[in-house]
Structures are given as C-alpha cells and as structure tokens.
Amino acid sequence: MYQYILKRVLLTIPTLVGAAALVFLLMRLIPGDICLIRLGGGGSSFDPKALAACHAEIGVDRPIVVQFLEFIWGAARLDFGTSMWSGKPFITEIAARLPVSLEIAIMATVVAVAIAIPLGTISALKQNSWLDVAVRVFAIGGIATPSFWIGIVSILLVLDITNLVWGHPWMPPIDYVPLWKDPLANLSMVILPAVTVGYRYAAVSMRMTRSAMIEVMKEDYIRTARAKGLINKLIINRHALKNALLPIVTLIGIEFAFLIGGLVVTEQVFNLNGVGRLFVQAVQNQDYTLTQALVMLTVAVFVFTNLAVDLLYAWLDPRIRFN
C-alpha cells in the first residue's frame, strides 16, 4: 500500500515537469507580452524606455533557456516565483484565492452528492416510472444548461423577488468575507454559486449513479441477497450502493479537482476572487510565472485527487489490492 502511494507520488514528478515544459512553451507562443499590456493596455501614451525597463525588471529579456531552467529549478524547490503582473509571490496570490475556490468546490460537492446519490438511486430503482422520467429530465436540464447562465438568472431572480417582497432589491455581497469572520455574509455569498455549480455536477453524477445502480441491481449477489430474505433497504445500502459507488467516486474526484481551478465563468458572474478568475487574469495579462505556477497547482490537485480516489477504492471494494 505504502509502496503504491510512493510510486504514485513519484510518478507526479514527470507529469509536473511535462506540464511545466508545455505551458512554458505555449505561453511564449502567444504574441505580445506582459509589459506591453501593462503599459499600453489603457490606450495612453507610454515611454518606450519604460518598456525596456519593464522587460529587464521581470527578466523576460533573458534567453528562454535561462528562464526555463530557472523556472524548473524554482519548481523543484517549490518556489514558483513572483507574479510578473503584481510583483507578489505566487504563494500570496494563491493564498488570497484558494479559500474561495475551495469553499465553493466543497459546497458544490456536498450539494451534488446530496442530490445525485439519492435521486440517482431512486431513479434506478424506479426505472421507467414517472419518478425516473422526472429525475432524468432534471438531470438532462443540469447537463444542458450552462452554469453561468443559471448563475446570472439566479441573481436576477433574487433581485426581483426581494424587490417584490421587501420593496427594494437585494443581492449577496460582491466582496468575499471568510466564513470565520461573518458566517452569514459568507454563506449568502457562496450559496448561489455552490448551488449553480452543484446542479450541473449533480446532474452528471446522478446519471452515473442511475446507470451504475441499474447494472449492480442485476448482479447475482443482489439476487442471492434477495433469496436469503434480506430486507430491501439493507440490500440497497450495503450491497448495491457501495458497489455502485466506484465510478461515482471517480467522477466526483475528477469534478472536485476541476472545480478548484475551473470555475472561470461562475467566478466572474458572482464576482468571486477565486483561482479560476486568477487563471484567466494570468493568461490575459500574459503573466508567465503565475500561469505556470497555476498550471502546476492544477496538475498537482488532479494528481493527488486521483490518488485519493484510488485509495478510496480499496475501502469501498476490499477485493482491490494495490500491490
């Protein structure tokens, strides 16, 4: 087991180096540079000497090989440098954004699991009934509708409904307050994005739960359990659901990892200062160091989430052995 974990952790190193090389090259293929955007983006005049000074200050005037080696050497020491845009260390930039993204990801996962597993199970058990049809329509709606659209509509609904009820429109705060500082303000701000994202996430998981449960319910051991006279609740909870969870756990793991850096549009819609928004800013500003570091972070999150999912398999299905 420990050997397996060590092997998986060591395998992340070539993955990270490969991702690093790829993103390093891709960023430099985009025409333009951060100093141009910084000095000329506003449309006002600027001093050409300032452009040269800016290049020298952030080090993009050095040979690309030197820049790449410096980046790899820094990454090896877990030092991802400073943002070329803000001049702040990567760790400071990410520390300001990660709590927001993490909170939304966790809440969206809770929402998704709370909706997907019961509804997916009911849908499978009541296959082709009106309830199954209703759940499937609900799920397809979630898959087909973009999260950002649901986000925009939900904000407008909140504004209009509160205007109707209280006589003045209300919306959640537009600047993030940590949970421990003001739980009410925090929850009022994150609940809509969590539900918005959670709905799509739930829809996908619901479909997976349904199909996995339908498969499992046809298995011999379920028939045997029924023949032994076990009550239905026990059959579903102990034998069917636990076995059906394997693909669902994988899906939840992948989705959770995606949410950490992938809520680009949702974060924009709700004005959340999260990792997804930072990612977009970094690419738009052609902030090489920050983009590289964020890609590294995303790859690491994916790798370690997959590892956690794999380890969870062993708990869910004791037949799985890692050696």
Added chain:
Amino acid sequence: MRGGLLAFAFLLGLAAPAIAAETPKSGGILTYMIPADGGPSLDGHKETTYAVLHATAPFYSTLIRVNPDNPSSTTDFVCDLCTSMPGPTDNGLTYVFKIRQDVKFHDGTKLTAQDVAASWQRIVFPPPGITSARRTNFLMVDKIEAPDDATVIFRLKFPTLSFVPALANPWSFIYSRALLEKDPHYFERNIMGSGPFKFDKFDIGQSMTGVRNPDYYFKGQPYLDGFRAIFAPKQQTRVDAIRADRAAMEFRGESPTARDQLIKELGDKVTVQESDWNCGNVLTPNHTRKPFDDPRVRRALYLAIDQWNGAKALSKIAVVRTVGGIVFPGSPLAATRDELTQIPGYGTDIEKSRAEARRLLKEAGAEGLSFEMLNRNVDQPYVIVGTWLVDEFRKIGVNVTQKIVPTGPWLEAMRAGEFTVTLEANCQDVVNPIADTGRYLPHKIYSENFAYHDDPKQVELYDQMVRETDPAKARLAMRAYEKQVLEIGAHQQPVTWWYRILPIRSYVKGWKITSSHYLNQNLANIWLDK
C-alpha cells in the same frame, strides 16, 4: 409689502431645503467598484491602468491637480500641495512652487519640498531599474530643485503651454523621500501618502479600503469616514450591485444600456453624470502596406465614414458620441464643427463624400479593395465601432473583415507592423492637446505611432506648436498640424470620441464628472446624503 414678504418667505422656504441638501455631511463609507481585475503594482509612477489609480489615488497628494470643483474645465488647474499656482518666469523657463507647510504623511512625518522634488525626479529622471511610464510627457523639463523645505523649482529646456497640464497628471503621487531612498521599489508594494485617506486594507484582486485622514490639510475634508473599492470586472455585476446598493457607483463609465436599465429600475434613486471622454478610437492604415502607401486610398477610407450620423446612432448602444478631430473636442484648441467640416472625412454630405471616395479608389486602381482590419476584443466600444466601420467601408465597395484579438496580440501586431489597418485607442488623462497630439507624429519620432509613415513637414509643424506660448497662436498652429495629419497626409483618422456615462446612487454628493476616468479620484469632496 406684506405680500412681498410672504413671497420672499415662500421662496426662502423652497430654497432652504435645496441649500441644506447641498451642505456636505460628514460620515459614512463610500463603496464603489473598479471595473477591472486587480491592478499590477501599487506604484502610480510606474503603472498606467485605472485599476491602480482608482484604488490608490485617495491615499496620495499631488503638486497640482485639475480643479475638483470645476473638473470639466480643460484649463482650470489648482494647487494640491502648493500654496498658489505660479506663473512662469525667466521667459517661461522657470516655475517656482511654494509648498504647504502643514502637510504630514500618514506615518506622521512632515512633507516638505524635498519629498516633492524627489518624487518628481523619480518621474522625470527615473534612476536605473525604475520604470516611469510617463517620462516622455516631461521632455521639456531640464532640472527639478528644492533649494529649501518650502520651495520646488522646475527649470525647463524650452517654454511650452503643455508643461502645466502635464504637471497636473493624476499619477504623479508625492512619495516620502526617506522611504524612496531606503527602497526605490517601496511604493510598488506599500501605500504611504499624505492624501485624504489612510491605507487600511488591501485584499489582492478583491478590494481596497481606506479610512479618513484626520490630519488632512484641507480642513473639514474628507467628508467620508472611509471608502471601500471593490474590483468588479463584469458589467452585469456592477449594474446589479448598484441596483441592490451593494455599491454606489464606479468611476470609469458604463454603457448606455446599463444606464437605461438602472434608470428604469431605480428611478430617482440613481443620478447619471455624463461627459465627453478624453478617449477615442483612431483608424490607422499601415503606410508600408500596399495600397495604403497611397494617400488617395487612405483618404477614400476616411471619406466613406459618416462620422456625424454614425456617432449619433452608435451613442445609443456604445460609449461614443462626439465627432472630433485630433484634439479632445472639449478643449479650446479643438477644431470647431465648422473647421472640422472643411476637412475631408468630416463632410456633412455623405453621399458626395462617398462618390469622391469611389473616384479616388478608381483613380488609385484600388476598386474592389479587400483587407483585414485588426481590432481589440473589447466590446465597448472597439468591437462595436469596428463593426460599424466594416459596414461603412462596404458602402464604397470595400470589403473588410475584422480580426479581433486580445490586448496582448493586438499591441504586438501593431508594434511589429503586422497588420493592414488597425483600430487603435487613444486615451489620455489631463487634457493636454499639445502633448496628446504627439501620438500622431511619425513612428521614428513617436515610437507608438503605428501608421509607419514619414512626414518631415508634420514634424516641423509640431515642433513649432510645442514651443508656442501664446494660446491663440498655438490654436492656429494646431489647425495647421491637424490639417497636415488628417487632410494633406491622410495619415490616420480619429473616429468617434468616447462618452463617459456614470450612473451613481443619488445619495452620493459632491463629486463631479471629468473628461477622463483618471481624474478627480482623491474622493476628498465626496459626501453621502444618507
């Protein structure tokens, strides 16, 4: 008599609430939005984006500034740290500023002329390793001296009308000399000024908060207890936030549709301030690419554009409105409507202009011309204006496709000369026509001119204008220069100056709109009528 007294009393009764309503009240926190993601560093000398200025200007003082009580004037400059606006001496070569002696930095140290001089030295003559974005605005400055703690002297290389407006640049924050000497990069990461608000908190990419400076040298100001500036890049978020009173306003400018929506939703709870904007789009053909090396082809393009009717129609959906030449239309140096209509491309008979355009194209052998127009992927107003231009060109038989790219590739393509025609931006802060029109100079003189043309006559005319100190003569010189750029050379063509629209919660008082989103941002005169 009695009737007269009653009438007077009645008038007084009507007037009293109005007067009372305009008496500033102290207290409250102003929450406003900055329509951008967080800016880069915090150093005003180095940066160029309003995202930095809107977050940091309330913390700093400047030497002089645009009059906050009359900010729409393009010529009214007043002291901030100086005691009175000096006139030039020594044949226009010397300006002596007396510095207020009652100013303290937020750390309690006294602000002196040495701090003012050190800050200006950093802007005009940046030491190695220091970026000063607007250094070229001060090419006329020869020396900056502080002979004592109360005097700063600017010595110029040549007299020019563009010096005082350049000095009122809102980015020219006065920093502590001691801190600059300790670390020249200190102000990139820290805030420590002498302005109306003291730094409280900066949440990266999210918000900036400031609290009232009780030692502010303009007694009684600021009226606010503090401010909170929230970065909100999406227009819909800003409209919703104003609607729900999560924020009172933003200071850049919203679209006409956002304005109309807010007026519809909020009625008299929102007021709208509007102004011509010292920003515009400029159509720039690349003179090194055929057939745009031929002035007849360039002129034909300009003649196809129905500036007067186009601006009117576009103003309903985009942040544009006013037709102008190369000078900001609100400036005394700008061309009047009569003067403009004499220039090809500004005619009021568009059919006649387009017939002339077709004739010119035929004469130049460029009938059925097709080309790609480079544009920036910013809707307001670049993409809207670009789409309109494509349609205007179609009316003279020219087929144009837009290549819409992000800011980085857009700037890079222009700098590398890898475009045929581009739609550029021209956005300035203080209206300084002589300096601002320097952008039309040939590339070898002004490196950020992307027409890649050469015109010695134009350079000669500009040099004469820069050194002219009589406003009336400067105006004539500007007409000659403008004629050379737009008519004789047909180098570039300004299209539709922008229009600034600010929907503001009605309880926000005291602030007046300016011709630039970079101006009047220290918030000292704002108060809340709540």
